[in-house]
Amino acid sequence: MKNNSTEKxxxxxxxxxxxxxxxxxxxxxxxxCGECFKWRIIPSEEEYEEIRSKFIEDPFxxxxxxxxxxxxxxxxxxxxxxxxxxxxxxxxxxxxxxKRRMVMRGCESRIDCYYKTPNxxxxxxxxxxxxxxxxxxxxxxxxxxxxxxxxxxxAPKIMQDTVPPTSAAAAND
Numbered sequence: 502m503k504n505n506s507t508e509k510x511x512x513x514x515x516x517x518x519x520x521x522x523x524x525x526x527x528x529x530x531x532x533x534c535g536e537c538f539k540w541r542i543i544p545s546e547e548e549y550e551e552i553r554s555k556f557i558e559d560p561f562x563x564x565x566x567x568x569x570x571x572x573x574x575x576x577x578x579x580x581x582x583x584x585x586x587x588x589x590x591x592x593x594x595x596x597x598x599x600k601r602r603m604v605m606r607g608c609e610s611r612i613d614c615y616y617k618t619p620n621x622x623x624x625x626x627x628x629x630x631x632x633x634x635x636x637x638x639x640x641x642x643x644x645x646x647x648x649x650x651x652x653x654x655x656a657p658k659i660m661q662d663t664v665p666p667t668s669a670a671a672a673n674d
Contacts, residue, residue, distance in 0.1 A: 529577070535560035537571035540579060550601075556590035584664050586612060586657035596647045599625075603657065609664050612656040627654060 530549035531540045541563060543549040552561050563571045579585060584605070595601040598619030603612050616625040618634060619641055625631050628649045635642045635649075 529583075531577055532561040534563045534571060536562050539563065539571065539573075539575035540577045541566050541569065542576040550592075550594045553588055553590065553592050554594040579663075581663050581665070584609065585660040587660060588657040589653075589655050592653045592655065593651050596643070596651045598641060599652075601653075605659070609659065612659065614654045614656050616652060625652065628652065 530543040530546055532543055532549065532552050533540050541561075543552065552565075563569045563573065586603075586605075595616070600617040601614065602617060602624075603614050605612050613626075616631070618625060618638075620638065623630070623634060625634055631649045631652045635647060641647070
């Protein structure tokens, strides 16, 4: 799907699947080529975060994926077979040891972002939580190299045209 918008976006495309407690989470990561606009599956969340964190100054193109070029068929199509969400470009890469989690609410109208801590003791749901955690557990601050600015609680945008019609969000449109 060609993006005619002048706004640069970094897509992450989830095939949503129930997680513990029946909540949906991202299962597949992808990025849209800035030249041919085809979607390419990114093999890991870590690789996806690296692409997303530098997207404005170093846009993703097909040739960055080994053995792939713009002439190749898209890895995945933007369609209604799954719910898609679009992440903001240049969202910081999750600090080592932490895990960024994005969970879609049951009504599929919103995504909540939070971080799991390396020690597993806490889920950080706000910048204040991050600050308090780094103060309480300075060993995870990597000698002052991790700060609140390394965490983003901005939720990706849910692409409403891909939300299944049976969901509450689609019913409210």
